[in-house]
Amino acid sequence: MLRIEGMSKSFGTLEVLKDVSLHVHKGEVVVIIGRSGSGKSTLLRCVNGLEPIDSGSIWFESRQVIRTPRDLRDLRKQVGFVFQNFNLFPHLTALQNVALGPRVVKRVPKREAESRAMEELSRVGLADKCDSYPANLSGGQQQRVAIARGLAMDPKLMLFDEVTSALDPELIGEVLKVMEDLANSGMTMLSVTHEMGFARHVADRVVFMHGGRIEEEGPPDQVFDHPESPNLRQFIGAIL
Amino acid sequence: MIRVFSHNDLLFMLRGAGMTLMLTAITAFGGLVFGFVLGLLKTFPHSKIANAIGALYTYVFRGTPLLLQIFIFYFGLPILGFDTSPLQSVSIALVAYSSAYIGEILRGSIQSIDKGQWEASASLAFTYWQQMRRVILPQAFKISIPPLVGFLVSIIKGTSLTSIVGYIELTKSGTIVLQATYQPFLVYAIVCLFYFALCYPLSLLGSRLERRFIPSA
Numbered sequence: 252m253l254r255i256e257g258m259s260k261s262f263g264t265l266e267v268l269k270d271v272s273l274h275v276h277k278g279e280v281v282v283i284i285g286r287s288g289s290g291k292s293t294l295l296r297c298v299n300g301l302e303p304i305d306s307g308s309i310w311f312e313s314r315q316v317i318r319t320p321r322d323l324r325d326l327r328k329q330v331g332f333v334f335q336n337f338n339l340f341p342h343l344t345a346l347q348n349v350a351l352g353p354r355v356v357k358r359v360p361k362r363e364a365e366s367r368a369m370e371e372l373s374r375v376g377l378a379d380k381c382d383s384y385p386a387n388l389s390g391g392q393q394q395r396v397a398i399a400r401g402l403a404m405d406p407k408l409m410l411f412d413e414v415t416s417a418l419d420p421e422l423i424g425e426v427l428k429v430m431e432d433l434a435n436s437g438m439t440m441l442s443v444t445h446e447m448g449f450a451r452h453v454a455d456r457v458v459f460m461h462g463g464r465i466e467e468e469g470p471p472d473q474v475f476d477h478p479e480s481p482n483l484r485q486f487i488g489a490i491l
Numbered sequence: 492m493i494r495v496f497s498h499n500d501l502l503f504m505l506r507g508a509g510m511t512l513m514l515t516a517i518t519a520f521g522g523l524v525f526g527f528v529l530g531l532l533k534t535f536p537h538s539k540i541a542n543a544i545g546a547l548y549t550y551v552f553r554g555t556p557l558l559l560q561i562f563i564f565y566f567g568l569p570i571l572g573f574d575t576s577p578l579q580s581v582s583i584a585l586v587a588y589s590s591a592y593i594g595e596i597l598r599g600s601i602q603s604i605d606k607g608q609w610e611a612s613a614s615l616a617f618t619y620w621q622q623m624r625r626v627i628l629p630q631a632f633k634i635s636i637p638p639l640v641g642f643l644v645s646i647i648k649g650t651s652l653t654s655i656v657g658y659i660e661l662t663k664s665g666t667i668v669l670q671a672t673y674q675p676f677l678v679y680a681i682v683c684l685f686y687f688a689l690c691y692p693l694s695l696l697g698s699r700l701e702r703r704f705i706p707s708a
Binding site: 299300301320324325327328330331332334336338339340341342351352355356397400404 | 605607608610611612613614615616617618621625626629630633
């Protein structure tokens with residue numbers, strides 16, 4: 252479904268991604284782990300064009316993504332993105348946040364978009380908060396609204412960029428639960444996370460990034476229990 | 492010949508206040524329209540030329556005195572062959588001047604919106620105009636209300652400069668009455684009172700709007 256081939260990216264003289272290649276198959280849950288600064292988030296942001304890439308190519312559903320504005324919009328209609336800082340629209344209610352994308356981009360009539368938004372809010376357990384503004388929701392609730400906002404666009408792939416990193420510890424669980432349900436429902440997911448429990452139990456494949464490269468990847472058991480590269484061993488030793 | 496200050500003088504000044512109000516309304520409307528365009532030009536992400544044009548306009552009209560702009564339009568337009576009335580000339584000058592400030596207020600408001608708002612709407616496949624209309628501007632307008640109201644209040648007072656080219660608004664009508672009655676304290680106090688009566692409601696309106704645009708907690 253998603254194929255990244257030889258992608259490189261620099262910020263000035265700092266090379267953040269070095270010849271990265273990664274495939275994500277339909278229905279697969281891929282989790283990217285690694286130290287801060289290893290290029291995980293940048294990789295994710297490059298996939299949907301929030302960051303331009305310097306070289307390499309990205310293929311989605313067997314079509315190469317050409318980075319024209321129109322082509323990027325086509326891609327983004329099919330790829331949901333959830334941010335570390337939620338980035339909900341503060342001037343809109345939870346329901347309006349979720350309904351806005353379909354209304355504006357897919358021209359879905361207001362009522363239809365809102366009833367669909369209501370379904371997505373129920374799916375993340377927040378139907379009762381539909382009229383709340385983001386400022387009146389907890390971090391965990393905001394992040395669940397943000398996930399619902401992505402889902403309302405009927406994405407084929409969801410990208411999660413450290414979505415629990417800005418949350419208080421007691422709120423992380425509710426967000427991970429929503430993501431796990433989503434994974435069980437068959438959604439294709441590519442997720443950057445520091446939640447090793449989630450990586451181990453939900454991921455089909457774990458990708459370890461180090462210094463802008465993919466250093467090791469495999470099923471969670473293999474990556475966590477029998478790491479091959481010294482860097483991964485050290486990383487796992489440090490967090491477990 | 493000196494005559495006594497009468498209610499006729501008061502009525503004359505009231506009419507002047509009406510002209511000031513009209514001039515302010517024209518300036519506010521024109522300034523908002525062109526200032527809005529200017530604000531978009533200055534923040535347009537895909538064209539450095541548009542940004543530069545917006546910036547240049549701002550430098551010119553903010554970097555020169557309003558009084559001289561009024562002179563240039565008032566005396567210059569007829570020389571260039573435009574058959575403009577005094578009201579038209581001073582209106583154009585005031586709109587040109589206020590556009591620069593309003594454009595700058597809007598630019599600041601637009602740029603103060605968190606980068607995450609752009610990214611979130613971009614990742615929902617919004618076009619630039621959809622992002623602006625649905626996400627950025629609704630938030631930017633709210634932020635711009637206090638400085639906009641502040642600027643409009645200063646524009647009310649700024650219209651008094653048009654009295655120098657002889658346009659009969661509030662200040663000029665006061666001067667005319669003064670020349671006939673020689674009661675400077677009384678006349679200027681009344682003029683000030685009229686200006687205050689125009690400015691104060693606007694300030695009130697501003698704080699009211701500000702409250703209304705904040706989502707109810």
